[in-house]
Amino acid sequence: MKMHSVSSLSLKVTRLLLGLLGTFLVGATLVNAEPYIVVSGDLRGEIKPCGCAEEGDMGGLQRRGTALSNWRSEHPDVMYLDLGNNFPKPSAQGKLKLDLIQQALKLLKPVAILPGPYEWNYGQATWDTFLPYLLSNAIDLPWSQVISQEIGGERWEIWGYVTPSLLYQNENDPPNLVPVSDSLIQQWQSQSQPGTKRLLLFRGTSVEADRFLQSGWFDRILVGSTNDDELNQVTTFTTETQLLQMIPTKGQGLYHGFSSSDQLEVRWLRPDTADWESLTPLFTNYDQEVKQLFLSGLKRMQKLQQETQFVGATVCTTCHTQAHQSWKSSRHSNALATLTRVGKDFDPECLQCHVVGFQQKGFLSSQLTPQLANVQCENCHGSAQEHIKNPLNHPPLEARQSCVNCHVGSHSPSFNLSTYWPKIQHK
Ligand code: HEC
Ligand code: HEC
Ligand code: HEC
Ligand code: HEC
Structure with a gap:
């Protein structure tokens, strides 16, 4: 009896689901052409997740490529936008990354990229002129002021x-940007085509965001991230009057959704999104x-080899056998x-x-300093050079504080000392 009622219920549920599916399919064919918006940004040099821990394994350009190409095959009209702040912190290796990032963006083909302070750190000369950098509040700069896009039967600006106020004022490469004002908005309005929808890529203060909101002129405002902490992702930007959608930091997530949807959804780029092969080379x-x-x-470093302060774990074996074993x-x-x-x-x-x-x-390197490979005693206890000369007078560092240099x-x-320390405990 019970079984029977369960199965008739599940039959009803199946019918209901089939009905819904039918409606969905009809609906889908009708709204198919509606523009689909995808938004990225704030990569901050995190071109690929390091793979150190499962929970932190998110983001990267290769997964972004796969997500994008999937949306592009599902929706005929994808408008892909980027909020910038993609470059890493300045360094020699950072320059190599910046090249990779811009080459990758050329293959990902955004409609517009808003250059953020991270791009400015390297100077405008490093911005690839074949990428659609967009700056509407600039004076006399070679970047687009507005980008128009005919998409899914809609016209978007x-x-x-x-x-x-966020930018470092470099005399040789001044930002040449003007702050928001009524006259700036009026100037934009005078250049706008009638009958278009308008989207603003925004990076600024909440007061500035409110100026744009009060103008009532934008259909959507998307905000670059002001958050540095990838473990505590913040995806809203609070102004006096509204909550705006703010892109997750470090490229870990994308926004996506139909242009008519009130809120775009976040898609976190976890390992279940494969790497896009076009970026592999x-x-x-x-x-x-x-x-x-x-x-x-x-x-250059080889010269420093003689000056090394570290002795390596083998030296400790005879006197600290148990510690060495654990x-x-x-x-x-x-x-x-x-x-x-x-391969890293x-x-x-x-x-x-x-x-x-x-x-x-x-x-x-492994060849020059094999005794210093891996994480060892001296990562936690500090250099033991003096200690091995005179163990009693020079005890090495008490090491409890060291973990958070790496964890x-x-x-x-x-990471939590009380759960991690027991796994490697020694005396
Ligand atoms: C800030 C320090 C730090 C940096 C930088 C770092 N790692 Fe790690 N890595 C760790 C720590 C700590 C762990 C152990 C994490 C845990 O288990 O909680 C780890 C673990 C790993 C593991 C997992 C080992 C396993 O078998 O589960 C891999 C793989 C790895 N790191 C690769 C990399 C790569 C590749 C890079 C550079 C792109 C990198 N790491 C940069 C600290 C770091
Ligand atoms: C010649 C023997 C000898 C060698 C080699 C040696 N130690 Fe020691 N170590 C000692 C002695 C003795 C003490 C003091 C033990 C005590 O006070 O109970 C000590 C104490 C320590 C302590 C504890 C300090 C404290 O605050 O109590 C640490 C940590 C330590 N050694 C690390 C190392 C490391 C790392 C190495 C290798 C790089 C090393 N030792 C090599 C003999 C040695
Ligand atoms: C991952 C960090 C780490 C590594 C690697 C490590 N230690 Fe330790 N070690 C510690 C911590 C933390 C303690 C405990 C200190 C405390 O109790 O506050 C400790 C304790 C010790 C003590 C005992 C000190 C005492 O008085 O309790 C000795 C001796 C010691 N370590 C030697 C070594 C030697 C030798 C190696 C390498 C073979 C090594 N340690 C590797 C973190 C480390
Ligand atoms: C110099 C950087 C560094 C320091 C300092 C360091 N660790 Fe680690 N730790 C690592 C790396 C890297 C790994 C991953 C190694 C691997 O699997 O290749 C790791 C792995 C571990 C693991 C294994 C994780 C697991 O799930 O099995 C434990 C436990 C751990 N560390 C505890 C500690 C503790 C406790 C401290 C401080 C007393 C400490 N570590 C200090 C870099 C560090």
Whole structure:
């Protein structure tokens, strides 16, 4: 009896679902042509997740490529926009990344890119002129002031605002941006075509955002991220009058949705989104360039080899047998092999946490300093050079504070001394 009623219920549910599916299919064919908006931004040099921990394994350009091409095959009219702040912090390796990022963006084909402060750090000369950089509040700059797009039977204008107050004032490369004012908005309005929809890519203060909101002139305002913490993602931007949608930081998520939808949805780029193969050659090339940069630095570093402050774990064995044994069986003693396994044992951005004293007169390379490979005693206890000369007078550092030099952010989101220390405990 019970069984019977359950199965008739499930039959009803099935019918209902089939009905809904039918409506959905009819609906889908009708609204198919409606523009579909996809938004990225705030990559901040995080071109690929490091893979240090599952919880932090999000983002990257390759997954973005797959998500985008899936949406492009589902929806005939995708309008893909980018809020900028894509470049890394300035460094020699950062320059290589910046090239990769811009080459990748050319293949991902955004309609518009708003350059953020991270792009400005490198100067406008580094911005690829074949990419659609957009700055509507600039004076005498070679970038687009407004980008119009005929899409899914709708005409869209994309405007872009970057507040001058956020930018470093470099005399040789001044931002030449004007702050929002009534006359700026009027000037934009006078250049606008009638009958268009308008979207603003925005990076500025909440007061500035309210000026644009009060104008009532934009159908949608999308905000670049003001958040640095990838573990506590913030996706709203609060003004006096409204909550605006703010892109997740470090490229970990995209916005997507039909142009008519009130709110776009966030799509987090987790490992279930495969890597887009069209970008693979760029990443292979980048790895080769990083390797060359690493090896060229090595020649300079070799001179420092004599000055090294670190002695390596083998030296400790005789006097601290138990500590050495527990270290040997921990994952720390394998940390460089991990990088070799993922093809990254030459990348300075990875080595800093996977070996002893990288760029601090310690590890140079597996060949030159094999005794300093992996995470070892001296990563936590500090240099033991004086200690081995005179153990009683020079005890090494008490090491409890050391963990968070490496177990930080998305590299170790679930780190907690009380659960991690017991796994590697020794005396
Ligand atoms: C800020 C320090 C830091 C940096 C930089 C770093 N790692 Fe890690 N990595 C860690 C820590 C800490 C763990 C262990 C995380 C845990 O288990 O909580 C780890 C673990 C890993 C693991 C997982 C090992 C396993 O078998 O589960 C991989 C793979 C890895 N890192 C690769 C990389 C790569 C590649 C880079 C450079 C792109 C990198 N790491 C940069 C700190 C770092
Ligand atoms: C020649 C023997 C010897 C060698 C080699 C040696 N130690 Fe020690 N270590 C000692 C002695 C002795 C003490 C003091 C023990 C005590 O006070 O109970 C000590 C104490 C320590 C302590 C505890 C300090 C504290 O605050 O109590 C640490 C940590 C330590 N050693 C790390 C190392 C490391 C790392 C190495 C290798 C780089 C090393 N030791 C090599 C003999 C040695
Ligand atoms: C991941 C960091 C880490 C590594 C690697 C590490 N230690 Fe420790 N070590 C610690 C911490 C934390 C303590 C505990 C300190 C405390 O109890 O406050 C400790 C305690 C010790 C003590 C005992 C000090 C005491 O008085 O309790 C010795 C000796 C020691 N370590 C030696 C070594 C040696 C030798 C190695 C390498 C073979 C090593 N450690 C590797 C973090 C580390
Ligand atoms: C120099 C950077 C560094 C420091 C300092 C460091 N770790 Fe680690 N830790 C790593 C890396 C890298 C890994 C991953 C190694 C691998 O699997 O390749 C790791 C892995 C671990 C793991 C294994 C995680 C697991 O799930 O099995 C534990 C536990 C751990 N660390 C505890 C600690 C503790 C506790 C401290 C401080 C006392 C500490 N670590 C200090 C870099 C560091």
